[in-house]
Amino acid sequence: EDQVTQSPEALRLQEGESSSLNCSYTVSGLRGLFWYRQDPGKGPEFLFTLYSAGEEKEKERLKATLTKKESFLHITAPKPEDSATYLCAVQGLRSGGYQKVTFGTGTKLQVIP
Amino acid sequence: DSGVTQTPKHLITATGQRVTLRCSPRSGDLSVYWYQQSLDQGLQFLIQYYNGEERAKGNILERFSAQQFPDLHSELNLSSLELGDSALYFCASSVASGLGPNGYTFGSGTRLTVV
Numbered sequence: 588e589d590q591v592t593q594s595p596e597a598l599r600l601q602e603g604e605s606s607s608l609n610c611s612y613t614v615s616g617l618r619g620l621f622w623y624r625q626d627p628g629k630g631p632e633f634l635f636t637l638y639s640a641g642e643e644k645e646k647e648r649l650k651a652t653l654t655k656k657e658s659f660l661h662i663t664a665p666k667p668e669d670s671a672t673y674l675c676a677v678q679g680l681r682s683g684g685y686q687k688v689t690f691g692t693g694t695k696l697q698v699i700p
Numbered sequence: 701d702s703g704v705t706q707t708p709k710h711l712i713t714a715t716g717q718r719v720t721l722r723c724s725p726r727s728g729d730l731s732v733y734w735y736q737q738s739l740d741q742g743l744q745f746l747i748q749y750y751n752g753e754e755r756a757k758g759n760i761l762e763r764f765s766a767q768q769f770p771d772l773h774s775e776l777n778l779s780s781l782e783l784g785d786s787a788l789y790f791c792a793s794s795v796a797s798g799l800g801p802n803g804y805t806f807g808s809g810t811r812l813t814v815v
Contacts, residue, residue: 629808631804
């Protein structure tokens, strides 16, 4: 069964203090790994898709990387507006016509001014 | 605004009752997905429809059902509600079946409280 584990569960940073969020996964044939941002009471907002080990994607202060077992979301010089829960999801092999997607429980990031 | 519209935003109902959650996908998207998000669990996949047909089922209870109409909007019906059904219910949509390079587009959710 596909599994996604995110760590830490919660992270508190000072503004400008860079850090990384981890997403460890086991999946039968990775078709894609996805990062989402979720603000309280709102739906997840798509950030990145990574397909193969070694791939990297960047957007503003965020950079996502992928290895064969895990993905990191690096946050450089975060600002208070980066505070949110960050979700990781993996898409595995097609099964019965459906490409199963498994979400992690997220890392809740708080950036203090 | 993501383009995926969910109504109502909040719903409070009593145990044993039945409710219907509605979702209008983003324009041009044919797939609709329903997810449940509880405090202690991540997003749990319930069911997917593609162009009016059921495509995949996840951890959906027999008390729950869904359908997608010809205009592509979808409804999730929850019956014989229990306290444990209290959660955020999200609808997501995509052009094709499965996660493409831009992922799913999620709505803002319906918060269901069963009392």
